[in-house]
Amino acid sequence: MNSFRLAVALPLLAALTLPVPALAADDPAAAVKKAEEAVALFKKTDPSIDKFFGKSAGWAVFPSVAKGAIGIGGAGGSGVLFERGGKAIGKTSLAQVTIGLALGGQEYAEIIFFENDLALTSFKGGNFALAAQVSAVAAASGAAASAKYSQGVAVFTIAIGGLMYEASVGGQKFGFEPYGAKKK
Numbered sequence: 502m503n504s505f506r507l508a509v510a511l512p513l514l515a516a517l518t519l520p521v522p523a524l525a526a527d528d529p530a531a532a533v534k535k536a537e538e539a540v541a542l543f544k545k546t547d548p549s550i551d552k553f554f555g556k557s558a559g560w561a562v563f564p565s566v567a568k569g570a571i572g573i574g575g576a577g578g579s580g581v582l583f584e585r586g587g588k589a590i591g592k593t594s595l596a597q598v599t600i601g602l603a604l605g606g607q608e609y610a611e612i613i614f615f616e617n618d619l620a621l622t623s624f625k626g627g628n629f630a631l632a633a634q635v636s637a638v639a640a641a642s643g644a645a646a647s648a649k650y651s652q653g654v655a656v657f658t659i660a661i662g663g664l665m666y667e668a669s670v671g672g673q674k675f676g677f678e679p680y681g682a683k684k685k
Contacts, residue, residue, distance in 0.1 A: 599671030620653030
């Protein structure tokens with residue numbers, strides 16, 4: 502039994518201790534610039550994603566998410582939350598754990614669009630999570646044209662580098678801290 506726990510714990514620990522790309526947590530201007538560069542990449546890859554920027558109550562942009570797995574995996578990254586109109590309102594974090602058939606490492610960018618004020622307010626509450634049933638759309642030319650919201654969100658990803666074989670399930674959990682908030 503102890504060897505089984507060790508076999509499960511070691512890959513999880515390795516995946517969760519991957520270096521997480523930081524977005525200059527103490528420099529909101531640098532974080533916003535990186536997020537805007539990621540948005541430009543998504544728009545260049547799939548111009549039809551513009552409809553989500555025009556209709557959404559807000560969006561969270563994660564320019565760089567690091568992911569690794571050996572059976573059990575983990576991912577993490579930081580980003581910026583924008584409200585309708587493109588105003589950056591705070592920093593956000595992403596953590597993910599998966600279990601299943603998975604092997605490799607990958608870096609990707611992610612944008613989560615919030616369909617309405619209720620979904621955005623829920624995210625800003627700091628206890629937002631995406632269940633395994635919410636799937637991301639891989640950004641490609643025209644992919645956003647037929648994409649729809651699910652459970653109040655639409656999620657898009659674009660691969661930046663690495664190689665990952667994966668047939669696993671998991672969920673993502675997010676944190677949020679408004680710009681100008683005092684640290685505890």
